[in-house]
Amino acid sequence: MNGELANIIVKHCALVYIVAINSLILATCSSLYTNSPFANSQLNMKLYEIAHSRAGDKGNTLTLSLIPYKESDYQMLCTTVTADSVKKHLSAVVSGEIIRYELPNIHSLLFVCQNALLGGVTTSLAIDTHGKALSYALLEMDV
């Protein structure tokens, strides 16, 4: 719940930020930036904006690739999208360990998530038994 609340607040900040730019009254919002990703002069955005992903399954294990559109963003993703941060982001989905593999030759990351498919592809009661749609759950992550 706290996470959701924080999310809403961050979204609210983003909204205020846009409004602020539009009306050229940035100063009124400066206090809002300090606790947000804007403080580092970085844009707050979803992974969706800069990367794509495909989900795969093996038993109860979910695999998620993360591929930046620009290969020059690979290092930044390595730094910011860690196994821990993905575990936190997907806490409602993945109950097991997450291992991250780096593939520098193809400038891509791979997250292997255990205990993520409610018992596994063949016997899960979920609407998406394979977890195929979960690639876009990863891309919801803010960076």
Add this chain to the structure above:
Amino acid sequence: MKQKIRIGCGAGFSGDRLEPAVVLAEKGELDYLVLECLAERTIGLAQKRKLQDPTKGYDPLLERRIESLLPLLVQNNIHLITNMGAANPVAGAKKIVEIAQAQGLAVKVAAVYGDDVFAHISPETLATETNQPLSNSGELVSANAYMGVEGILNALEADAQIIITGRVADPSLFLAPMIHEFGWQTDNYDLMGKGTVIGHLLECAGHITGGYYADPIKKPVADMDKLGHPFADVSADGSAIISKVAGTGGVVNLQTAKEQLLYEVINPYEYYTPDVIADFTTVYLKEIGENQVQVTGGTGKAKPQTYKVSVGYKAFYLGEGEIAYAGASALERAHLAGETLEKRLSPKFSDLRIDYLGSNAVHRTNFGHTETPYEIRLRVAAKASSPADAALIGEEVEALYTNGPAGGGGVRKYVNEVIGIVSTLIDRKDLKPQISTF
């Protein structure tokens, strides 16, 4: 020995479109066409059909696929390799011969089997996933080992043009013709690794040509209604260029190739097949032209000493029911319906799931998106021990029409038998791939 061959992949799963393979056979200038049609669970269902009728148990779309492809394969001298044999490759091969005769065509057909190890698996064997005896999962219905290239190689050496197999590891369907045509040694694990990488890139067919990749905002793909399926020009050194037939829809680019290379990979340093443990981290991909991606690198180490076996068991009957709500208070009414159903069903069904489609069902969360949806679809699912019990789920949802919240509509109800899958390993010496030619 050839220096280059062209292998196309015309189907990536049992229910895949039929015409991309026809386009490949007609215009692809292929040497080999592969159809990968056998998912993990499919074989358990096929085993059931075989038990009911010993002339069945192969892929249900076999007749339709073969009828449209065979004249083109003969005319263009293309070899076909497919796992459409499912639980009964011999019956599948006989059916293909029957179709060929009806079309006035002469082709040599080979069935590759030996993967069915049901008779040799003890119910006391431990499952890899649970470390419990297989029989603890439920009544066992099938046990099929993932075979490697061996049986297909024998069929190619026997000069069969159409090769129909049971359970074979997907990349092996592609690796076998490379070994056969280039004279690769099967203990040259570097080449086995390279060929496996190429097979893995092709095995899901449309996955590498823009299918299951397209996103109209970020990854637009043209003409998905006539998506082309891929082919690879494979060189004897184990490199390849992936492309598709000119004029077909879709796209082959760096992004589609990367998505497919990592698809369903549990450990990119060690991708297990019966032929090799391949290393995907050493692969390089390069876009060398429009719809052309070059694949180089990829390595491997000695193949595992065991075969993986997929064991099917009767898991449960899945009962499902759905109902939709729209307009003011749609979510609240759906919640009321869900709470009502939970009260009525939970005493009877311990494993019950209630989803609100349009809110938080597909991702099992909505990441704080709390906007009120205009419409919502309630879904109830439960595990039952009989079809009659499973039917109760849909019946209860349907009864909301006169007993539930206002304005519910579009009820659907389903009952399906679920075959579960667990795995185990068998020693290499306990499986002998066999072929029969027709």
